[in-house]
Amino acid sequence: MQFVSIKTPLNVNVNIPHAGIGWRILAFLLDLFFIYVYIIAMTYFFVNILGMTSSILHTDDQTRYDINVFIEFLYIILLFPALFYSLWTEMLFRGQTFGKMICRIRVVKLDGYKAGFPEYFTRWIFRFIDFWTGSFLILFLIPIFGQEIGAGISAMFLTVSGIVAVFFISKTKNSQRLGDIVAGTTVLKLKEKHSINITILEDLKEDYVPTYPQVIRLSDNDARIIKDTFVAATKRKDFVTVKKLRRKLEEVMEIESNLSDYEFINIVMKDFNYYTQNQ
Secondary structure (H helix, E strand, O other): OOEEEEEOOOOOEEEEEEOHHHHHHHHHHHHHHHHHHHHHHHHHHHHHHOOOOOOOOOOOOHHHHHHHHHHHHHHHHOOHHHHOHHHHHHHHOOOOOHHHHHHOEEEEEOOOOOOOHHHHHHHHHHHHHHOOOHHHHHHHHHHHHOHHHHHHHHHHHHOOOOHHHHHHHHHOOOOOOHHHHHHOEEEEEOOOOOOOOOOOOOOOOOOOOOOOHHHHHOOHHHHHHHHHHHHHHHHHOOHHHHHHHHHHHHHHHOOOOOOOHHHHHHHHHHHHHHHHHOO
């Protein structure tokens, strides 16, 4: 299994399984299917239910013409969700489209933080290069070679659309397509439920006494990343990562402890929960 190396804000490298080309292609095809179904459903509704016809047809019925223009305009507006599909779904579902949900993969930033609108928008813009390079040739080849020859040449290039994304994913260290490289993101495989979003909250005894008040220097996201890293490293028995995590915590909190790595990190997490729950 291949892993992506994510450097957390605490400068600890965490190795997490990446999605792989196969899962990403499957998610992409599933998303295309959902977009196709949406467009077909909208077209059927507007043409067969609302009776939309081409507004450029000559007609003496001005009222019918105006109604048809309005219906066409509404139809175009309602196609926008298909155009911006990956952008709004990744924003709404925190790095997942419907296809990614089914394949259990998710977009994340390489620094351990959750991706936001700038990253999702960058990835969406670069889809036109990563996935649709061949399709743009239709706009240029048809006027040059005529409809039949130009469409034929374009169709050949259309079959290789996506080759840019496949090339970059297979050749880059962290399995990034071009849009990921620019946005600083990658796509991870979610092996376990909540594997990326393990809760940082734990039940504490009522008489619990915190040991390290310096833990308040950590943010909520820092604590989440610490626990994610700690849990993943413990399962893999990655003692090197645990030790790096412990040293970085001591550096950030400006303390030294004689406890073992595991005891120290466990106490830090409990202390963070204590101060969070008692604010």
